[in-house]
Amino acid sequence: MELKKKIFTTAPLPFMGQKRKFLKQFKPALESYSPTATYVDLFGGSGLLSHTVKSIYPGAKVVYNDFDNYQERLKNINKTNQLIADLRLILKDYPKDKRIEGIVRDQVIARIRTEENNGYVDYITLSSSVLFSMKYALSFDKMEKETLYNCVRQSGYDATGYLDGLEVVSQCYKELFAKYKDLPDVVFLVDPPYLSTEAGTYKSYWKLRDYLDVLQVLDGTNYFYFTSNKSSIIELCEWIETKTPMSNPFTGATTATMNATINFNASYTDIMLYKYE
Template identity: 85%
Template structure:
């Protein structure tokens, strides 16, 4: 008997900006789109949107643009589990969520140093286990200077089947758009790094010009576009439409919002626009 494929409702490894909290609105919105369309995930990130589309529409062609090389982290998930299991053992008698100090901290740092010298360390995933909430580093030289906390995950990570059925590419979004923009029955998933939010774990830095360039993808296409109220992109497009001869790419689109909490005193509004 064939085992049922696991459907992920969150990315299998930590990723800043994944759309797990938006899935409740994203899934019903997909119902107005074709189950056999080609879905192009322009800024694939953790791949959660691509995975979700494929799980709902198994006959659809789904292109996941893994520009941030999330795939490498998934391929090394066994190494990550071994490292975190060893840290779990080192910290087994240490109070949960407390600062790691003294000889125990030295032991934790030494174990990570060995892993780093032996090969690959997924510092983003590791950060979620030994750094304060929402704080990430990308290399050992930064980690060893940080204050460590015992937030170690108590179970192994599992990504079995997560990318099954997806066509994985790694291209500049402009090149990917040029490849598919003139084909019939194509839906673009457009989730660029948010303007005016922390994008420290992304591969590149985004400026206002980059966000405005992305809007060309929305001109005359079917799309899902994600932004936040911190970017002011929607207000800018309204201004462009009323003050210039240019059109507003969001005219006639549907908007859904969700409050996102950063910490106890900071939040913003996530926005999904689809057409």
């Protein structure tokens, strides 16, 4: 009997900005799109949107632009699981969610150092087990200086089948867009790092010009576009449309929103705009 393929509702490894909470709006919106279209995930991130499209439309071509090299983290998932399992053993008698101090802290740092010297360390995933919520240390030197907490994961990570059926590439989104923009029945998934929102785990720093450049891929195309109310991109496009000869790329698009909580006193609104003609 053929085993049923697992459908992931969250990225198998931690990734800031993944769209797991937006899937409830994304899936029904996708129903108005073609099951045989080509879907190009220009800012693939964790690949969750690409995975979701492929799981709903198995016959569609789905191109996942893994610019952040998430696939490398997935390939090393066994090493990550072993490291976290060893930390779990070190911390087995240590209070949960408490600051790690003294000899135990030295043991944790020593185990991470060994892996740094001899193997592979996924610092983003590791951060979720030994740092305070939403904090990331992306190197051993930075991890060593951080205050550590025992929030170690109690089970291993699994990414079996996550990238199955996807065409995985890694290139500048502009080059990928140029390759597909003139082909028939193409849908672009456009989820750039948010303007005015923490993006510390992404490869590069984005300025306002970069965000505005992205809007060019929405001109006359079918798309899903993600932003937040902190970026003011929608208001800017409305201003451009009324004050200049330029058009608004969001004209005719459908909007869906979701409240996102950062901590107990900070939140913002996630926004998804989509258009299919």
